Amino acid sequence: xxxxxxxxxxxNHAITQAVCMAGRRKGSVELLAVSKNFSAIAVCEAYQAGxxxxxxxxxxxxxDKIEKLRDLPIQWHFIGxxxxxxxxxxxxxxxxxxxxxxxxxxxxxxxxxxxTLPPLNVCIQVNVSGEGSKSGVVPGELVxxxxxxxxxxxxxxxxxxAVPAPAEGLEAQRIPFFKxxxxxxxxxxxxxxxxxxSMGMSHDLSAAILEGATIVRVGTxxxxxxxxGENQ
Ligand SMILES: *Cc1c(COP(=O)(O)O)cnc(C)c1O
Numbered sequence: 266x267x268x269x270x271x272x273x274x275x276x277n278h279a280i281t282q283a284v285c286m287a288g289r290r291k292g293s294v295e296l297l298a299v300s301k302n303f304s305a306i307a308v309c310e311a312y313q314a315g316x317x318x319x320x321x322x323x324x325x326x327x328x329d330k331i332e333k334l335r336d337l338p339i340q341w342h343f344i345g346x347x348x349x350x351x352x353x354x355x356x357x358x359x360x361x362x363x364x365x366x367x368x369x370x371x372x373x374x375x376x377x378x379x380x381t382l383p384p385l386n387v388c389i390q391v392n393v394s395g396e397g398s399k400s401g402v403v404p405g406e407l408v409x410x411x412x413x414x415x416x417x418x419x420x421x422x423x424x425x426x427a428v429p430a431p432a433e434g435l436e437a438q439r440i441p442f443f444k445x446x447x448x449x450x451x452x453x454x455x456x457x458x459x460x461x462x463s464m465g466m467s468h469d470l471s472a473a474i475l476e477g478a479t480i481v482r483v484g485t486x487x488x489x490x491x492x493x494g495e496n497q
Pocket of ligand 1: 428
């Protein structure tokens, strides 16, 4: 068995355990394998071990992999910052975008989504831990953004996403995830029906699942430590 195969098994086991601890339904959390900085060969290995959904953050790197792996029925998710000049490529080649945080970007993705494809699934990225990250809409502007994004014809607003500042220990990690869940419930009282919480990474996936994550985005625990340099 390859390292990626056994890592995937361990991550799926950790997800199952956290789902059980949370008293949630089996299968209610989807694993998104974050393959940024890893090769098409690594993705292929994870695919052969049964993984179908992959997350990418850098558009050019992603397009190379998507082209190489075009014969495999992989579901591609874009999870990185979205620049205006990259929206067409993203709208054309991905099934999901987790990192929408401005109306202008959402409008471009909707306008550029090819008519032959189903609506693009999107999450709004929220800055739940203040200083920690620069990306994400601030909670005070979320409801207005969500209502506007929900009206765009070629997008399907599914839910919210967050990348909280790193924290040690389960209890500290749960706080921002709890907040994101609360924000989704608040939006749903305004007439929307969001059901997706994209939250939790390698080091905090259990905390996220205890707070209601429906998609966890896991890179390092599957593929190993990333070697930056190529993209930065
Ligand atoms: C890189 C990345 C991940 C995966 O992080 P790991 O700590 O490697 O599991 C998840 N979400 C986003 C938005 C990322 O950029």
